Amino acid sequence: MIVADGRQAMYRKVAAELRQGIADGAYGSGGRLPAEAALAQTYGVSRGTIRQALALLRADGLVTSRRGTRRVVLGTARVQTFSETVSFTRWARSLGEEPGGRVVDVVRRPADEVEREKLRLAEGEEVCMVLRVRTLSGAPVMVERSVYPRHIGEIVAQLDPAAVSHTVPLEEQGVQFTDVHHTIDVTFADADDADLLGCGIGDALLRERRHSTDPAGTPVEWSEDRYLPGTVAFTVHNSSATTGLSRRTTI
Amino acid sequence: MIVADGRQAMYRKVAAELRQGIADGAYGSGGRLPAEAALAQTYGVSRGTIRQALALLRADGLVTSRRGTRRVVLGTARVQTFSETVSFTRWARSLGEEPGGRVVDVVRRPADEVEREKLRLAEGEEVCMVLRVRTLSGAPVMVERSVYPRHIGEIVAQLDPAAVSHTVPLEEQGVQFTDVHHTIDVTFADADDADLLGCGIGDALLRERRHSTDPAGTPVEWSEDRYLPGTVAFTVHNSSATTGLSRRTTI
DNA sequence: CGCGTCGAGTTGTACAGCCAACCTGGCCAC
DNA sequence: GTGGCCAGGTTGGCTGTACAACTCGACGCG
Structure with a gap:
């Protein structure tokens, strides 16, 4: 669960956590992310917010996404913002x-x-x-x-x-x-x-x-x-x- | 108003229309786009869908966006997908x-x-x-x-x-x-x-x-x-x- | 004339829900 | 074994709502 501090949008904080998790190899390369619904529950936010966070990771090329199956981890995080x-x-x-x-x-x-x-x-x-x-x-x-x-x-x-x-x-x-x-x-x-x-x-x-x-x-x-x-x-x-x-x- | 034909997502069709409008100079370079709510009404979709469409244009560098003011047209459309x-x-x-x-x-x-x-x-x-x-x-x-x-x-x-x-x-x-x-x-x-x-x-x-x-x-x-x-x-x-x-x- | 205040307008963030499209794996018939 | 079918799980797409954060012009005050 992440606490809102008002200084950064929730979805960005969730994205940062996920990015870290990927970098730490928590899901493995080529592994699968938990479902959006599951992530929403563990982070205590709505599915929409999770989807915003995942859109950031996708834009960075860290994960794929397609309908019907869980997201796949493509590579490890690039640090550069x-x-x-x-x-x-x-x-x-x-x-x-x-x-x-x-x-x-x-x-x-x-x-x-x-x-x-x-x-x-x-x-x-x-x-x-x-x-x-x-x-x-x-x-x-x-x-x-x-x-x-x-x-x-x-x-x-x-x-x-x-x-x-x-x-x-x-x-x-x-x-x-x-x-x-x-x-x-x-x-x-x-x-x-x-x-x-x-x-x-x-x-x-x-x-x-x-x-x-x-x-x-x-x-x-x-x-x-x-x-x-x-x-x-x-x-x-x-x-x-x-x-x-x-x-x-x-x- | 755009009609759903089921073959392409609404927000992509809206994005294509907006792209065309920008290319045609309907808003002028450096000009302003209508507000999201106005676009939602003219295209007959919800604001969320308009936002998805605008996210595509923003990713292409066609428009800016920031809180508090209408979007500004940055340049003319690039044709390349x-x-x-x-x-x-x-x-x-x-x-x-x-x-x-x-x-x-x-x-x-x-x-x-x-x-x-x-x-x-x-x-x-x-x-x-x-x-x-x-x-x-x-x-x-x-x-x-x-x-x-x-x-x-x-x-x-x-x-x-x-x-x-x-x-x-x-x-x-x-x-x-x-x-x-x-x-x-x-x-x-x-x-x-x-x-x-x-x-x-x-x-x-x-x-x-x-x-x-x-x-x-x-x-x-x-x-x-x-x-x-x-x-x-x-x-x-x-x-x-x-x-x-x-x-x-x-x- | 300059300055701050205020309010209307606008986008950003977040929530909740619904259905469609699609993938996967297991089961069953052949 | 092999192929097809089905059910459950998952993401994509869309709507509606609410409030926060911010911009910018109008207005009034000094």
């Missing part, structure tokens, strides 16, 4: 790596055409571009070029240049990244990339372009990250209806 | 490209260690490996190495070597790919890749490794696809809770 997939810092820490980096450049300038479309700005409005190198345990792995609309850029520009994370302070200032659209492909290093990552000009890099909006649907960031090959891989899960993204290291 | 993200053939067709390809090699052999783990096989069990080149409008863009457990491999091996799609006939045989886990990174062309794709040995390729299971949680495919840079990009969307994957061309 959504926020870790957006924040390089938290993601790295969750892997036991020590994230680092430095701000190479901060530029304020009028938005170009692509930026105006992505950030939904009018002609002539300014953006703030931050160029950073990011490291894992000291070794450079990624170049990040983030473009922010002005009001957010102000916050970023005033951060300690040595700050490891920009996401955390931004969230503390009330900036939320709730909807993120990623595009992943391959590109090739330009002179700056080569210099910052210590690779050759023209070497292949794994590119992630990221477009984030806040809960109101207002664009808050447009970023292009370039990773050295072999340092990270992106993992995505999708079921027939819902899916989940995470990032993992390949070092 | 989940199945298109798994089937190269359907994906290509949905873009107006003509997919093609040829089977280069079919091998039956004992599963190696990785394959045994991915397909959950016992030592000594055989797998069927299919090596294919896939083309878009005639140009080779991808090398696919798919490994199937025996009983599925039998079906694949008996397909017409000129068959464009393997997924479609497999589904007709009752093989379903409901849960798919993707890993995306960069790798480098070996001699076979270079030969088949017409690139140089050691050239960078975008790699997608794919692990699919059926509704019962049984592994059905373990595949490694290698794309020429610049031909495709993977796009992923995630909201705080749910996410959606699609693939798009960059040609």
Whole structure:
């Protein structure tokens, strides 16, 4: 039985418990979960709440579900939450790596055409571009070029240049990244990339372009990250209806 | 008002209608959706059903949602359904490209260690490996190495070597790919890749490794696809809770 | 003019119930 | 043995209700 503390929805707490149970191997891999009705009774909630919790696990690819038979455990829990997939810092820490980096450049300038479309700005409005190198345990792995609309850029520009994370302070200032659209492909290093990552000009890099909006649907960031090959891989899960993204290291 | 025909769940039909409405610009980009209660009335269903429909749209990144205010339209509809993200053939067709390809090699052999783990096989069990080149409008863009457990491999091996799609006939045989886990990174062309794709040995390729299971949680495919840079990009969307994957061309 | 308060509107969470669709295993007839 | 049938168990789909949490504009006060 779980007690409501009002700070987190019941179904999320139930989901967390189930996730833990799966990670502990309480049901075995390929094993079966108890029926929804049974779970409802043991957790002292209604079946609807259990179904909400299970929908979260299903979106993470932890369990299957189909009509007529009990849910099957697909794999062990991935620790990463959504926020870790957006924040390089938290993601790295969750892997036991020590994230680092430095701000190479901060530029304020009028938005170009692509930026105006992505950030939904009018002609002539300014953006703030931050160029950073990011490291894992000291070794450079990624170049990040983030473009922010002005009001957010102000916050970023005033951060300690040595700050490891920009996401955390931004969230503390009330900036939320709730909807993120990623595009992943391959590109090739330009002179700056080569210099910052210590690779050759023209070497292949794994590119992630990221477009984030806040809960109101207002664009808050447009970023292009370039990773050295072999340092990270992106993992995505999708079921027939819902899916989940995470990032993992390949070092 | 939508009529139930019993072949598709109401909430999916409502979702499809809303998707269409968004694509048609009925609500405008950045505009607001009607309230759940209003939608429930216009479609003649309960609010719960509307919420199920909206959950689908949210997972696709089409709308935001937060407490206290109406949903905001984030972007226009992406046509691609989940199945298109798994089937190269359907994906290509949905873009107006003509997919093609040829089977280069079919091998039956004992599963190696990785394959045994991915397909959950016992030592000594055989797998069927299919090596294919896939083309878009005639140009080779991808090398696919798919490994199937025996009983599925039998079906694949008996397909017409000129068959464009393997997924479609497999589904007709009752093989379903409901849960798919993707890993995306960069790798480098070996001699076979270079030969088949017409690139140089050691050239960078975008790699997608794919692990699919059926509704019962049984592994059905373990595949490694290698794309020429610049031909495709993977796009992923995630909201705080749910996410959606699609693939798009960059040609 | 700026500021806080208030209230209507809206989504989130949770409960209870009902039936349909479907899977599984056991039983029975052949 | 083999195949079909049936009953029980289980999830999917849908409805209805209630309240909590939150947003945002209107309004009034200083």
